[in-house]
Amino acid sequence: MTKADIVREIAKSTGIDRQTVLTSVESFMDLVKDSLANGENIYLRGFGSFIVKTRAQKTARNISKNTTIIIPEHRIPSFKPAKTFHDKIK
Numbered sequence: 001m002t003k004a005d006i007v008r009e010i011a012k013s014t015g016i017d018r019q020t021v022l023t024s025v026e027s028f029m030d031l032v033k034d035s036l037a038n039g040e041n042i043y044l045r046g047f048g049s050f051i052v053k054t055r056a057q058k059t060a061r062n063i064s065k066n067t068t069i070i071i072p073e074h075r076i077p078s079f080k081p082a083k084t085f086h087d088k089i090k
Contacts, residue, residue, distance in 0.1 A: 036077050048081040 007025055011018045032050055035042055042050040057073045081089070 039075070044082075046082055046084050048079055048085055051078050051080060052076070053078045 003025060007018055007021045010016070010025070011021045014021070032042055036050060036052050039052055041052060044050075052075050054073060054075050058071050060069045060071050061067070062069055
């Protein structure tokens with residue numbers, strides 16, 4: 001399902017015009033991105049959590065050049081579904 005499909009389904013089920021729904025969906029996505037970029041987690045009860053995880057520094061190898069590379073500590077976004085969400089998918 002794409003963003004356009006989501007907008008179409010929400011517009012159809014609520015009766016709100018597509019442009020308003022598109023603006024709302026894009027605003028939500030921007031808010032999630034900005035919050036995670038600032039290190040803030042987002043908790044949506046019954047749906048899940050958008051969280052920032054920190055990966056530790058590690059040593060990797062470039063096999064083709066036979067060299068060792070240090071990958072620095074970095075943060076990555078992650079989604080953890082709520083139990084009710086997880087149970088519905090099962």
